[in-house]
Amino acid sequence: MNGFPILRFAVAAGLFLSLHAAIVTISAMAGIPGMRPFAELLAQFYGPYGYSISGMGIIVGAFLGFSEGFVHLGIFGPIYKWLPISR
Numbered sequence: 001m002n003g004f005p006i007l008r009f010a011v012a013a014g015l016f017l018s019l020h021a022a023i024v025t026i027s028a029m030a031g032i033p034g035m036r037p038f039a040e041l042l043a044q045f046y047g048p049y050g051y052s053i054s055g056m057g058i059i060v061g062a063f064l065g066f067s068e069g070f071v072h073l074g075i076f077g078p079i080y081k082w083l084p085i086s087r
Contacts, residue, residue, distance in 0.1 A: 004077065004080065004081045005077075006081060007077075009074065009076070009077040009080075010069075010070050010073070010074025010077055011070065011074075013069040013070060013072075013073030013076075014066040014067070014068075014070035014073075014074070015066065015069070016069055017065035017068055017069030017073065018065040018066035018069065019062070019065075020065060021042060021046075021061035021064065021065035022058050022061060022062040022065070024038055024042060024061075025042070025053060025054075025061050026058060027039075028040075028053050029054070029055075042061060043057075046060065046061060046064050049064055051064060
């Protein structure tokens with residue numbers, strides 16, 4: 001189990017949240033029901049860093065989503081590797 005790919009896990013988590021932020025923003029701009037309130041929630045968190053529900057917000061949200069996913073969800077890789085569970 002020493003070969004658990006922690007870095008690949010963190011990158012995958014970052015890509016997941018990056019795509020999630022971009023899809024939510026695009027969906028809110030397209031008027032898909034239920035997406036606008038969620039995009040506004042993203043704007044509350046990421047707004048101070050330049051995010052908005054706009055074309056530029058797609059890029060900023062994707063970047064911030066990747067950063068957050070890489071760090072916050074990527075921490076589960078070392079935790080998983082550390083757990084003494086027989087696999």
